[in-house]
Amino acid sequence: MSIYMQQLTNGWQVCATWENECLLAQPLVRGGENLRSITPWIPARVPGTVQDDALAAGLLPDPFRERNSLACEWTAHRDWVYRRHFPIGSLPQGHSFRLCFRGIDDACVVYWDGRPLMRHEGPNEAFCTYIPNPGDTAREHWLHILVHSAPKEVGQLGRTTETHTRKMRFPYKWDFSTCLIPLGIWRPVTLEASRDGWFIDRPVVRTQYDWVSRSGHVGLETRLQLHPETDPPSSPIQPALTIEAPDQKERTEQKQHALSPGRFTFEHSLSRPELWFPHSIGASPLYRLELCCPAEEGNPLAGPWTPWHFQAELGFHNTTLEPNPGASDDALPYTVVVHQRPLPVCGANWVPADQFPGRVTPRRLDALLSMAQQAGINMVRVWGGGGMEQDAFYRTCSRLGILVWHDFFLSSSGIDNEPPRSKATLAALASEAEAVVREVSQHPCLALWCGGNELMDCGTFTPCTTQASPAIQLLEKVVSNLDPNRPFLPTTSSGPNFGLSLEALDGHQRLDDAHGPWTFQGPKDHFQLYNRSTALLHSEFGVEGPPELETLLEITTEANLWPPDATNPIWDFHAAWWNNRDRVEAVFGETASLSDYLVRAWHLQFAGLRYAAEANRRRRPHCSGSIIWQLNEPWPNACCTNLVDYYLRPKPGLYALKQAFAPVVASARLSAWYGTKPGQLPEISLYHDRFPDSPIPNHRLIATLFDLYGECLLSTELDLESHPTQQPIPFQCAATLPSSVCILRLQLPACGFVNDYLIGTAGPPPLSPLAGFDQADVHQEPQASGRFLLTNRSAIAAVGLHLSLPSRTPASPWPLLSDNHFCLLPGESRMISAAVTTEDNLHIQGLNLLPSNHE
Known part of the structure; x- marks a missing residue:
């Protein structure tokens, strides 16, 4: 005997109906001719979402442009019916049949030949149903799937105690997304046939x-x-x-x-x-x-x-969590150990790759995760406000060697953050958790499980412990029963106090696993905060920044992009939580044009995130790593903390991590972005670090301070064999410097590592003097095999260079370049490479480039 299968990917249609209309029309006649729909039957993609189908059919405006998503919200508040026709003879005689659904979002009813077969609820749980034996197969058959309207659920602002469904929370509106709640058959559907009636479960x-x-x-x-x-x-x-x-x-x-x-x-x-x-x-x-x-x-x-x-x-993979060196005796373990080898965590938080997860393709996942790998990211955290990912996500992580920290799908809500306690909700949570663990645990990339995002005790607003929450106890038990060899954390941050802030540090709060902040903290406080951090693991923090102009033009016209702040309704709709014009001007002074805002805000994200990640690394191994908020976005934001934008274009933050997560690094600890008096540098200490298995012979560090005309103001060369890693090396300048901006360059010649810092010597705003200097002229000479030679042909340094290589193909990812966001001294050249073959030139922008370089 044998069993056969076919993927039901083609031949689907879908229509919207009023709520419960499908129930009133039972039994459905043939293709649902007795169903009163409010849209015509339109082609449907399976896997997919109804919103994507409606958009393709011209029933919706582009929900990612301007404020159009407001005109699309109705789609979540209607029932939708899928149908698929099986013509005469399409079902082989003498066989029994079973339908298998990997995931439908959310509550649904399956109909065969107009009559209901079964009901199901829960987007992350696979289910199967048997088709009544057809007997005489010389007839046509119809399959209908009723997908009910989205249930009322809590978005980012509300009460976690009141969550009651297993729907993803972020589409109900989060700081990085709009309110667009997906519905549909979002994972594959399979029809199985067996002559003898046997079927094998997945x-x-x-x-x-x-x-x-x-x-x-x-x-x-x-x-x-x-x-x-x-x-x-x-x-x-x-x-x-x-x-x-x-x-x-x-x-x-x-x-x-x-x-x-x-x-x-x-x-x-x-x-x-x-x-x-x-x-x-x-x-x-x-x-x-x-x-x-x-x-x-x-x-x-x-x-x-x-x-x-x-x-x-x-894959044969074993991950454990071990205590951090120097941690309190009662601290949870946060040092990731793989096959008995400690792993410095260089991570990023992962959110769903699209507002409509059913339309995420393996190609999109590969582009996002490949960029992460190229930037040195070795772990992604599947965030608890999203949902289970497609198989292709876990397969791609396994192939690229990226570990997955996997939250269960509980998250904070602002007003209260305590997990729900009702018996019905806990029963649904247990069922979903068992399904997710059974499915995900087979993938070698999976490193650990976590109860959810930012879950807290209602009374104290401190992170939940397993003992205090029935929901977390339940989840820990599921992991213990079904995947006992993987670690489990109760929540993240797991405390004992929630977040990193100057107030928390001044109050001597203990920070083991900490979250925040998510924005640049100012030209002095940002440096002070990360210098003083005591976190054993920094599992969520970030710095905001805008995407490329090309991405902003996908959102609206260029005329509508100014001003980039809350007074602009379109900008604010796509960046309400992350508007940062005031923070940019606190560093650069007044910003009067969109081009100036963009290059300055790009540098702010790069410099701010690089410093934060470097500061955590300087405390290794007491601090076991950084997990940046966030790698990606499901909807195009005009300004956000993501490292790759919705259209697969890398942002400055990704290059910041590429620098900070390099195997061998040199970094500078600054007391602020400027000196305490005009003409003075801030306090500076130099550090170097190399990850395990990254030996570098002839390990030398060259630290040089330049003015903007390339003149050396101070230089030192150090043999690092006599300077242990993680130990500060003072870098001081006794002379009074011009009230301007200097370039501190750190070089490790043995491995080609270069790290440039812009430092103000005129007081705040620290980089405002750049506006008073001549502009630089950078020339490029394309070489073979995606290489470009850049040369500064002017008498002044080109600072804060922002390079990009736009793709000629729409919707294709932009490549990650070998280097970005650096300075070129007068007469200096640097070779830039990209893993593409192209006849196009680099797009070169910067903080002080001639206008021709902005075109």
Whole structure:
């Protein structure tokens, strides 16, 4: 006997109806001719979302442009009905059938030939339903899916105690998104056929590595189900199991005979398997597992039908959390250890990649995660206000060697942040958690589980502990039962106090796992705050900044982009939480044009985020790492904390991390962005650090202070073998300097590392003197293979260079360049490379470039 399957990706239509209209029309006649719809039947993409289908059909304005999302909000408050036609003869005779849904958002009813088969609620839980045996198959059939209107739920501002559904929270409005609540069949749908009535549930796969025996164990568990209208057959089912080693070095095949209904398992051991590591400390080899039912001999199904099969990519990976050196005895452990090797966490928070997750493609995920990997990011945190990601997300992380910290889907709400306690909500939470753990835990990229985002005690507003919350106790139990070898944290931040601030530090609050701040804190306080931080793990913080002009023009016209502040209704609609013109002017002085605002705000995000990440790294290993808020965005913001914009264009913050997360770095600790008196530098100390397995021979640090004309004001060269990492090296200038802006350049010649800091010597605003200098002229000479030679042909330094390489293809990601946001001294050249072959020139902008370089 055999089982067959086909993916139901084509032939779908969808329409909107009034609430409960579909229930009134039961039974549905043929294709729903008796259903009173409020939109015509339109083509539907599965997987997808109804809003994306309505947009493609011209029923909605572009919800990402200007304030158009307000005109699209009605879509969440209507029922939607999908339909798919099965013509005469499309279902093979003599077979039983089962429909399998990987995920529908949210509450739904499945109809076959007009009559309901089952109801389901919960977007992250897969489910299956049996089709009544058709008997005479010489007739047509109709499949309908009613997707109910979105339930009322809490957005960013409200009470977490009142959350009661498993819907993603962010589409109800969050600081980085608008209010657009997705609905639809967002994950694949499969139709299965079996001649003898047997069906195999989607397996759960586990791997484990034993350090004593140096062996790897693979376990696969599933259930054999019988169609309720079929008698048990006498013939056995014989699925074949294949495990293929990386690079097809080895194949292992097994067969399981005479399986009986109910639970069954496959077990296999491998001697000395290749181990999976995050990319920053090793290779990430993947084994390929396949379980399949061979085709029947003599009468196999053809056409869209293929033999039933299940595939998974496996890796032998073990992550633990160990205590941080110097931490309090009762502190939770935050040092990530992979295969007994400590890993400095260079992380970023991940939010859903689109406001409508059903339309996220593997290509989009690959572009975002590849940019993260190139920037040195070795961990992403799946944030608790979103939802479970598509398979392609976890597969891509596993392939690229990026660890995943996975929140369960609970989040703060501002007014109260305590997890819900009602029995019904806890029961739904448990069901969802079990489904998510079973599905996600097979991926080698998964490092740890967390109860949710910023969950707190109602009375004290301090982070929740497991003991204080029934919801967190429940989640910990689910992990303990289903994925016992992975760590669990109760929430993040996990305290014992919530956030990093000067007030918290002045009050001597203990900060173990801390969140915040999310904006630039000012030309003095920003430096003081991160210098004084005591966090063992800084799992959420950021600095805001605008995207490229090309992205802003996707939002509105250039005329509507000024002024970039809350007085501009379109700008404010796309940046209300992150408007930063005042913070930009606190550093640069008054800003009178959009081009000046952009280059200044870009530099602010780069310099502010680089400093924060460097400051955390200077406290390694007491501080085990940084997880930046946030890598991506689901909706185009005019200003936000993300590192890559909605249109896949890297922002300055990503280059800041590329600098701060490099294997070997030199950094400067500053007391402020300016000196205490005109003509003076702030207090400066130099640091160097190298991650494990990053030895550099002839390790020298050259620190040079230049004026804007390239004259050396102070220089020192240090043999770092005599200076331990994480130890400060004073850098002082006794002479009075011009009241201007200086460039502090740190170089590690052995590895080509260069780090430029702009420092004010005229007082606040520290970089305002730049406006009084001549402008620089930077010339580029394109080389072969995506390389560009930049030369400063002027007598003044070109500072804060912002480079980009726009893609000619719409919706294609812009490449991450080898270097960005640096200075070129007079007459200096630098080679820039990109992993593309192009005839285009770089787009060069900067804080003091001639206007021709802005065009």
